[in-house]
Amino acid sequence: MACKKFLTFNNGEKMPVIGIGTWQASDEEIESAIDEALEAGYRHIDTAPVYRNEKAIGRVLKRWLDSGKVKREELFIVTKVPPVSNRPHEVEPTIRKSLADLELEYVDLYLVHTPFTININEDGSFKLDKDDLIEVDVTTDHAAIWVAMEALVEKGLTKSIGISNFSKDQLARLLKNCKIRPANNQIEHHVYLQQRDLVEFCQSENVTVTAYSPLGSKGIAKFNSGAGIVRDLPDLMDIPEVKEVAAAHGKTPAQVLLRWIIDTGVCAIPKSTNPDRLKLNLNVFDFELTAKEVAKLSSLDQNIRICDFAFFHGVERHPEFTFKNQYTN
Numbered sequence: 001m002a003c004k005k006f007l008t009f010n011n012g013e014k015m016p017v018i019g020i021g022t023w024q025a026s027d028e029e030i031e032s033a034i035d036e037a038l039e040a041g042y043r044h045i046d047t048a049p050v051y052r053n054e055k056a057i058g059r060v061l062k063r064w065l066d067s068g069k070v071k072r073e074e075l076f077i078v079t080k081v082p083p084v085s086n087r088p089h090e091v092e093p094t095i096r097k098s099l100a101d102l103e104l105e106y107v108d109l110y111l112v113h114t115p116f117t118i119n120i121n122e123d124g125s126f127k128l129d130k131d132d133l134i135e136v137d138v139t140t141d142h143a144a145i146w147v148a149m150e151a152l153v154e155k156g157l158t159k160s161i162g163i164s165n166f167s168k169d170q171l172a173r174l175l176k177n178c179k180i181r182p183a184n185n186q187i188e189h190h191v192y193l194q195q196r197d198l199v200e201f202c203q204s205e206n207v208t209v210t211a212y213s214p215l216g217s218k219g220i221a222k223f224n225s226g227a228g229i230v231r232d233l234p235d236l237m238d239i240p241e242v243k244e245v246a247a248a249h250g251k252t253p254a255q256v257l258l259r260w261i262i263d264t265g266v267c268a269i270p271k272s273t274n275p276d277r278l279k280l281n282l283n284v285f286d287f288e289l290t291a292k293e294v295a296k297l298s299s300l301d302q303n304i305r306i307c308d309f310a311f312f313h314g315v316e317r318h319p320e321f322t323f324k325n326q327y328t329n
């Protein structure tokens with residue numbers, strides 16, 4: 001059953017409150033997962049060039065659109081300008097490449113993926129300094145990038161524009177300088193990292209919030225270890241209070257984690273390439289959390305950031321990197 005609940009943007013566009021995330025999935029996995037997801041009723045797909053699977057997603061979208069099984073206006077497709085292209089003159093060529101790969105004429109939401117910029121070599125590999133740290137580009141200018149983002153809306157390449165991983169201060173600065181207000185801030189948000197200040201600020205400014213890693217990003221362990229990072233991460237689906245609430249409703253811990261996010265007025269984009277799990281993740285509208293349960297889940301905040309971008313060794317030296325000192329484990 002399609003997700004019938006939406007968040008309405010400050011420009012009137014509507015985003016389904018559950019979307020499917022696509023990070024860390026091979027072409028083969030994502031092609032069958034997107035097929036399953038569309039069949040299950042997902043209409044919101046979150047991707048990015050750094051996930052390296054836009055072409056595979058595009059193949060599925062083309063099949064669905066060509067067959068008439070879905071209309072373009074029923075889909076909500078999100079992609080992002082990556083940290084390696086976070087410069088004004090790269091914004092338009094980058095969205096055009098994503099559109100070509102996704103086989104679309106426009107996306108519904110285009111995000112600035114990170115507030116920081118990193119340098120790459122001509123072959124696409126990261127530029128490293130003498131200490132083997134990623135070279136950061138400290139000239140990042142959000143206001144200038146935003147002007148390039150606004151031009152995309154004027155050219156019809158995206159319906160809405162937004163940001164991702166922006167702090168309250170970074171968003172406040174952008175709001176002072178923009179012609180088109182950001183429609184959305186995509187941030188890590190789950191019971192263990194609630195970022196309430198930031199969420200409340202976004203909502204008070206009519207900037208919707210999307211929660212990434214809503215289930216705790218289990219797959220990040222593999223990604224981290226590939227970058228030589230060993231970090232013990234919590235399993236959100238194993239938190240006793242979450243399991244208790246799930247048992248009371250005959251639902252899974254994942255469904256409870258997602259429903260809590262939606263009930264706090266935030267959109268969630270869980271990633272799954274497993275057909276059963278992706279269906280379960282969408283099936284969160286046939287039960288209701290009591291006010292007491294919402295309060296119990298809201299009291300679990302630990303300020304633990306799971307997706308801390310440590311896999312970009314040295315990124316914390318960028319002046320716009322704001323994650324340091326935010327997690328406590």
Ligand SMILES: NC(=O)c1ccc[n+]([C@@H]2O[C@H](COP(=O)([O-])OP(=O)(O)OC[C@H]3O[C@@H](n4cnc5c(N)ncnc54)[C@H](OP(=O)(O)O)[C@@H]3O)[C@@H](O)[C@H]2O)c1
Binds near residue numbers: 022023046216
């Ligand atoms: N803007 C950003 O900087 C940013 C950063 C991170 C993520 N994102 C976006 O947000 C999406 C979601 O975040 P995420 O991928 O980090 O993590 P997530 O959605 O919290 O968790 C995904 C992991 O949980 C597993 N899983 C999914 N549903 C499950 C269920 N019902 N029960 C048990 N396990 C389940 C998945 O495995 P299976 O696939 O095997 O089910 C996968 O390993 C990403 O895919 C990406 O689109 C954006």
